[in-house]
Amino acid sequence: MQPSQTPPRANLAGWLYVSPLVLVLVPFFVAPILVVLAASFFATDGFGGLTPGFTLASYVEVLHSALTLKLYLATIKFTVLTWIFTLIIGFFVAYFLVFHVRNQLLAIGLFLLCTVPFWTSNIIRMISWIPLLGKEGLINQALLGLGVIRQPLEVLLFSDLAVVIAYVHQLTIFMIVPIFNSMARIDKKLIEAAIDAGASRFDIMRLIVVPMSKSGIALGTIFVVSIVMGDFFVVKVMSGGGSASVVSAFYEDVGVLQYPNAAASAVLLTLVLVAIVSLILRTVDIRQEITR
């Protein structure tokens, strides 16, 4: 046998190694995407019936609609706000856990504490904001009691503010975990070496910790951005129906049996997300950072 040729046996072993992943990815990821992609090119009779064929009508309709742009702007606003707050909170929580909690057992305990909100369902977590933010809620009551305001603040619940609060509440953990992970791998000696060189706390954060947590920040960003951009439920519940996101539009389309339009919107959103993620991966070489 020639050494340059891969022996058939090794080839088979290689396929066996990837087969579990293929078995999961093909039916649950590749196939649905292909179905959606196909549906986006089909024609419809307007009552849920699909005519196989190839037409760009749905794309033309989606791209021509003024609503699409409005929804994308609204979604991007939620995404950016959520990203900023989760990043700031997530970074400092991770920083505190890694660099200020000396006892490792305590750090792991506090880390687990961050996951406590996830012991209950998403809906319960959102509903639990009502007694806090509502018209008769704790915050309004307190502010009224202190005499800071005369009228209860309406902006607290069923508003864009409430949407962002709910997102930040839900998604900060997705920032904490990857940032914690990349920070925990920073050798403590590097911090000491920086102090020895005369670096202040701020210098250390700016010149050592942030650059070395880049991969964690990028991963967390991908999680947060893709979840917010792909969500409609939180927007629907927390805005009280006052705001919508890209996904709410195609949820409505599905509700009125406009499948090709919904599919075209979904394909468009997927392309936008792929573009955003590749932009993030372009700025941070996650693969290289992780294997470092």
Next chain:
Amino acid sequence: MKKDRGDIELAGVCKSFDGATYVVDGVNLKIADGAYCCFIGPSGCGKTTILRMIAGHEDPTAGEIVIGGQNVVGLAPVQRRTAMMFQSYALFPHLTVRENIAFALRVRGKSKADRLRAADAMIEKVRLTQFADRLPAQLSGGQQQRVALARAAITEPRVLLLDEPLSALDEQLRVQMRQELRRMQRELGITFIHVTHTQLEAIALADLVVVMEQGKIKQAGAARDVYAHPHDRYVAEFMGGQNVLSGRVEKVNGASFTLAQAAPDGIEVPLQARSTVSVGDKVDIAVRRDDVALVRPGKDLPPGCTTSLPSRVLAIEYQGYFVKVMLDTVPDDEFVAYVPEKTFFADPFTVGDVVMATWATGSALPLA
């Protein structure tokens, strides 16, 4: 401009991490300005803790640390004008060689042009010019070590502290980098404090060797003093090159005393000024391994030798310029003779031979 003095004085320095056990226990030491000082001892003896206290990364529980006449306890490393080179270097992995070396200047607010000029001059000094734009991971161990040295030296510290700087290198490189350290120290003209657990490294480099055990200084002095005149059994065994024997004093006669041993007439030891012994005392003595001569039984002893101990050869190791002969001379302790190669092969012994181990009486050294 008068150069800042880098002389160091440790006065009663103690360190305890848990309040019960002392890692450093009452250390007093003076290190002259511009000296090369090596702390040596087994791991856990407190040598690194002392270094970190001088550097300002650890505060002493008690005592004073004085650098250039100023008590520096509580001051930040920058205010002490010390710089530390860390074990395994702690180079910033995301910065290039140039950025690593310029780091201290950057956080001190030097302009970009200034700091890059200074960094490039330092890079040239450690001969890394062609690697200036590489990341630390793309360098060999020896090159990383030079980057670490340059990064520490760029702030023009008055004291440079090195924590086991050579331990990550392989043997050949270690000897080479050892010379480079010494060269840098002469060039910079500042105090170097170097922590190591290798005695060869310590005696090759240091003006002042400090031997430590369990948080205390066992002996501090010039390399030759510590090696040739160890204070006690611990130092003698740790520095190596000595045979340590113990026994009871049989009789004291004028300038020497006799130690009871397996030898027919005991061992005669010159009485040195510092030791006063009386009959019955248990005493340790040291005899340098290269002072021991081996003669076949029945032959005359070399001149000056009054003691001879019958021994059996246990093992022989050829070491190049000498031959290491291990003997069963004393029951519990190792006894080794380093015989010059030519002498050994003029009349070679084999394992199992019976020989007489002897040495010039004057070379035996009573230990404290």
